[in-house]
Amino acid sequence: MANKTFDKDTMLDLVVNMVPLAIILFFVVAFAVVNPFGFESLPSGLQFALLIVPFVALAVLTYLSGKAIAGAEKTGTVYPPGAATVPGIEPLHEEESELEEPKDESASAVEGDTA
Structure with missing residues (x-):
């Protein structure tokens, strides 16, 4: 891609x-x-x-x-709109990377089952 x-x-x-x-x-x-x-x-x-x-x-x-x-x-670092200066707000990139990691593991597990 x-x-x-x-x-x-x-x-x-x-x-x-x-x-x-x-x-x-x-x-x-x-x-x-x-x-x-x-x-x-x-x-x-x-x-x-x-x-x-x-x-x-x-x-x-x-x-x-x-x-x-x-x-x-x-x-x-990307924060939610309007939340860049709010204390305790986590950046969006960390949340997105955490969400993407399980998808990669499940995809590799599925590929391992078919091989």
């Missing part, structure tokens, strides 16, 4: 940036197709620049934040 940079949880975190990207892209296409203000070099150039520059900047920011979120989840 390939190691994905953006898993399901990371994609859910990035949806808040994808909605404005879709809106900006809609207006770029709409203004290119319908062209309600006519076409003149300077005003049309400014109009498209004011849409395309933020689109590119937000796309780059979304990609970089996605990589940062995915990297932090893999290397850092």
Whole structure:
């Protein structure tokens, strides 16, 4: 199985940036197709620049934040939402690793029975 940079949880975190990207892209296409203000070099150039520059900047920011979120989840300690500063809360990674260990043992036991 390939190691994905953006898993399901990371994609859910990035949806808040994808909605404005879709809106900006809609207006770029709409203004290119319908062209309600006519076409003149300077005003049309400014109009498209004011849409395309933020689109590119937000796309780059979304990609970089996605990589940062995915990297932090893999290397850092992950706590339940809102519980990072609460005393006595255990990290999620330790709980997940404890849950995964019995599955691996049972899978190897089943494989040992069939062999």
